[in-house]
Amino acid sequence: MRAVWITKPGPSSVLEVRETPTPEPGPGEVRVKVAAAGLNFAEVSARKGMYPDAPPTPCIVGYEAAGVVEKLGEGVREPAVGTRVMALIRFGAHADHVVIPASQAMPIPDAMGFEEAAAIPVNYLTAYHILFRIAPLRPKQRVLIHMAAGGVGTAALQLCRTVPDVVTFGTASASKHDHLRAQGCTHPIDYRSIDYENEVRRLTDGRGVDLVLDPLGGRDFRKGYRLLRSAGHLVCYGFANGQGPGGRTPLKLVGALAQTPLYHPLSLMGDNRAVAGVNLGHLWHEQEMLLEELAAIVKLWEAGAVKPVIDGVYDFAHAAEAHERIEYGRNVGKVILKP
Ligand SMILES: NC(=O)c1ccc[n+]([C@@H]2O[C@H](COP(=O)([O-])OP(=O)(O)OC[C@H]3O[C@@H](n4cnc5c(N)ncnc54)[C@H](OP(=O)(O)O)[C@@H]3O)[C@@H](O)[C@H]2O)c1
Known part of the structure; x- marks a missing residue:
């Protein structure tokens, strides 16, 4: 072969x-x-x-x-x-x-x-697992999705549309905003030209969001956490800030690691916030869970809710x-x- x-x-x-x-x-x-x-x-x-x-x-x-x-x-x-x-x-x-x-x-x-x-499998399972198992999405919630025009981001936007009145904030280059809108994104944000943290705060009258999907890492984990309202979840599932184009980029990795926050259980308790991690590649022992989620995604595809x-x-x-x-x-x- x-x-x-x-x-x-x-x-x-x-x-x-x-x-x-x-x-x-x-x-x-x-x-x-x-x-x-x-x-x-x-x-x-x-x-x-x-x-x-x-x-x-x-x-x-x-x-x-x-x-x-x-x-x-x-x-x-x-x-x-x-x-x-x-x-x-x-x-x-x-x-x-x-x-x-x-x-x-x-x-x-x-x-x-x-x-x-x-x-x-990869894109929709990741998004589904976050939105419906780790931090189950409810009507009217506000969700910040990074890398929103990519594979996982697109899946997450479509899945958010399956719950009534969910408001989404998607970060992506400006040239990709038409795509974001077509996937149901309420507020596309060009993170390259404006500070998305200020923009989300402005758009929510300072209230923040219920859920942040963060595959970026480093200082973005900090910003996402600050944007959470009470009972909000920051879900960490990638570290894209630790690399750039080409071969290995050790300096970027070290820089992003140095900016990564640590969360103490007592501060999470005091803040009424949750931080969770997702790594699909470490769930091989949970086939039943993954197949159940994949079957639910196929049903949504059959209903025309995701594509x-x-x-x-x-x-x-x-x-x-x-x-x-x-x-x-x-x-x-x-x-x-x-x-
Ligand atoms: N934990 C898990 O189980 C799991 C599973 C799947 C994916 N992931 C993670 O999810 C993230 C998205 O994966 P994907 O396959 O959906 O990605 P993708 O389709 O390759 O999307 C990448 C897009 O993200 C945007 N972006 C924003 N900031 C970036 C940065 N610092 N570095 C690189 N791209 C950046 C770029 O678009 P613009 O900048 O033009 O908007 C880029 O086109 C990755 O971090 C990946 O590792 C994790």
Whole structure:
């Protein structure tokens, strides 16, 4: 099979498409012929050598894919050969074929395209898990969403629309504000030209927000916490401020770490605020929880309430371009790799 290899940490030129032995499914596993795979901020960080959970290089990454089950391992009956599925995968999805535990392969509706299905697991699970499990969203709440035009941000905006009268504040470059409005964002904010903390305070008459979705880290955790009203939640799920385009950026990382606040339980109690963390890549032991959430997302898709926005589809030979699209912040919605 062919796969996109990260040959060593570095810029997008370290990516190579190589012939690799096609994996065989073991007991309890299935082999999926990949039709489309999602590309995420995490895999781009892995290529730069800035993602602690990545396998050692040379490696094949890829947290999600959609395709057709083509071979069953010992003891597996479902999903049957020929079933169209999507899955959250512990790496290896950027390949023609991937082997996964049978329990992780979720059948997809006939009407759902593979590219759309590949855009769902990481982005929608992250947003859904935050909005409906960690800090359950209620009508009329106010939510601040950072990186709002990206994959997770777009999913979060769509999911907020499923709860009545939720008011959203989305930070993104000004050129992406039409996209934000189309996804239901009440107040797009150009964080590059104005201080979003002041702007959110102004727009809420000083009251602040109920929930902050923060994948930026560093001093933004501080700003988000300050913006919380009583009973508000700051959910931390990324550290994008710790890196920049190109290879490793250790100075940026150290700078962002130095600006990261520490929260004492007694101050949280005194402030009536909650700080929570989410890392989908550390939830492999909670398959039941993830599958329940993924099933709920598929139901919302069937009802027309959510729909992935695809920024672009790149074949493996153009994987470097796909990486750069995310690395340089050009994407609006999801970047897809196609064997
Ligand atoms: N913990 C988890 O389980 C989990 C799961 C999925 C994703 N994440 C995290 O969620 C974040 C978003 O992921 P994604 O895949 O949705 O990203 P994405 O689609 O690549 O979105 C990136 C966009 O964010 C904006 N941005 C704002 N500040 C940025 C910064 N400091 N560095 C880079 N981009 C910045 C850029 O747009 P503009 O600046 O033009 O607006 C960029 O286009 C990442 O931090 C990722 O690690 C975490």
